[in-house]
Amino acid sequence: MKIRLIAFDLDGTFLRNDKTIPPENLEALAQAAACGIQIVPATGRTFDGMPEEIRSLEYIHFVIAINGAEVRDVKENRVLHRAELTREEAGAVFEYAKDLPAICGCYQNGKGWMETEEFEKMAEYSAGPKLLQTMERIYLPMQDMRERIFDIEPSLQKIQFYFKDLDRRNETLKDMKKAFQNLEISTSLPNNIEINSASANKGLGMEFLCEHLGISLEECMAFGDGINDLSMIQKAGIGIAMGNAAPEVLAAAKYHTGSNEQAGVAAEIEKYLNSEKERML
Numbered sequence: 001m002k003i004r005l006i007a008f009d010l011d012g013t014f015l016r017n018d019k020t021i022p023p024e025n026l027e028a029l030a031q032a033a034a035c036g037i038q039i040v041p042a043t044g045r046t047f048d049g050m051p052e053e054i055r056s057l058e059y060i061h062f063v064i065a066i067n068g069a070e071v072r073d074v075k076e077n078r079v080l081h082r083a084e085l086t087r088e089e090a091g092a093v094f095e096y097a098k099d100l101p102a103i104c105g106c107y108q109n110g111k112g113w114m115e116t117e118e119f120e121k122m123a124e125y126s127a128g129p130k131l132l133q134t135m136e137r138i139y140l141p142m143q144d145m146r147e148r149i150f151d152i153e154p155s156l157q158k159i160q161f162y163f164k165d166l167d168r169r170n171e172t173l174k175d176m177k178k179a180f181q182n183l184e185i186s187t188s189l190p191n192n193i194e195i196n197s198a199s200a201n202k203g204l205g206m207e208f209l210c211e212h213l214g215i216s217l218e219e220c221m222a223f224g225d226g227i228n229d230l231s232m233i234q235k236a237g238i239g240i241a242m243g244n245a246a247p248e249v250l251a252a253a254k255y256h257t258g259s260n261e262q263a264g265v266a267a268e269i270e271k272y273l274n275s276e277k278e279r280m281l
Contacts, residue, residue, distance in 0.1 A: 001237050003272060004219040005038040007064065007206050009232075010045065010054070011188060012225040012260050013242050019130040021053060024266035032269055033059035035276070038213065040064060042202045044158070044188045044228055046110045047072055049138040062213075066107050067186065067196045067228050068205030069157040071212075081208045083200035084155040089183060093159050093195055094146045096179060100161060101168060102193075105139050106149055107157040112138035115145040125162040127191045135162075159195040166191060186228035187246075194228060203231025221272065223257070223265050225249060240268055 006029075008014050014025055033039050041054055042064035054060070055074075062080075063072045071081035085093075090106075097104065103118035103125045114122075119141035126132035142148060149156070163169035173193050177185045184196040202224070210217055222229075222236035225245040233239030233253050241253035242264050250256065258264035 001218050002276075003037060003221045003238065004215045005040060005206075005210065005213070005221070006032055006269065007040045007042040007202070007220060007222045007232060007236070008265055009188075009202075009224040009226065009229045010041060010043045010050065012244060013223050013229070014041075014054075014260070014265055015051070016261055017130075019051070019134065021051070022263035022266065024263040026053075026057075028266035028269040028273075029057070030059070031273055035273065038062065038215070040206070040209065042068075042206065042222070042224075042229075042232055044194055044226075045134075046070075046107055046112060046138060046157075047074075048110060049112065049134065062209055064202055064205035064209065065110075066157045067184070067188075067194060067200055068202045068231075069107070069196055069200040070110065071205050071209050080212060081205065082157075083197045083204070084157050085159065085183070085195070085197050087150050087154045089197070090150075090156045090159060093180065093183075096176070097161060100163075100172060101165060102161040102163045102172075104146075105135070105160045105162070106145065107160075108149060108153055108155075110157075112140065113142045113145055113149055114139040116141040116143045122162075125164055125191070127162075127189055131189065157196075157200075161193045162189075163191045163193075169193065186226070186230075188226040188228045201231040202229060203233075203235040206232050206235060221268070223268070225260065238272075240264075 044067045047065045105114045186194050218237035220236040221238040222232045223240050225242040240255040241249045243259035257268045
């Protein structure tokens with residue numbers, strides 16, 4: 001099957017653990033784009049929260065952001081698709097989580113918000129200095145966020161919790177999946193939980209974009225490492241789990257590659273491009 005679209009997660013997949021980008025990955029993307037393949041970042045981050053080095057790539061036309069809550073046309077600077085939490089759904093999550101030992105961030109209209117007191121504690125809840133830098137770039141403080149945020153708009157793109165106690169995170173993740181079976185509950189970091197609308201995941205975002213572009217899912221290659229990447233990996237014709245992927249992702253994926261530290265994305269793209277060259281000879 002000829003590949004016409006490559007979708008890839010960022011953290012833990014395209015980026016190294018220190019949030020830098022292996023040059024091999026960028027070179028592989030450029031080669032694929034030169035062959036006419038759509039290059040699509042698919043991230044849990046907001047578009048503005050993506051690394052500038054990726055956002056500025058001239059061959060990127062579309063982005064799947066916020067776990068599929070937003071599909072954006074970068075060139076025309078417009079949102080093609082939105083799938084958001086209602087005020088009632090978000091309110092139920094806030095009520096459930098009011099006593100959790102975690103800080104809470106929300107995405108709305110492509111911006112990140114966090115309760116002022118929790119914003120000031122971000123360093124305690126970030127999984128390392130690089131993640132802290134990312135969080136500081138994404139979130140803005142808001143006093144009484146859980147109430148005031150709905151004055152801006154009556155829906156949210158994503159709710160995210162960050163934990164210091166990883167055992168408590170794991171327990172809460174299992175419990176939240178039972179408590180909110182009508183929502184999309186996932187993770188992308190060792191210490192977080194992400195809550196999206198049931199109609200928002202990366203797989204559905206990729207499916208929407210494929211329909212928009214007239215591309216079949218079989219013509220997609222997708223890379224990921226986290227639970228929030230699983231839907232995308234399962235829908236793609238070639239769904240690839242990173243060597244460092246979560247056990248659930250490794251078990252479900254048909255294909256595997258090296259870790260994010262080993263430029264596993266580049267390795268598989270180059271393998272595919274070389275096979276296409278040989279086929280054309």
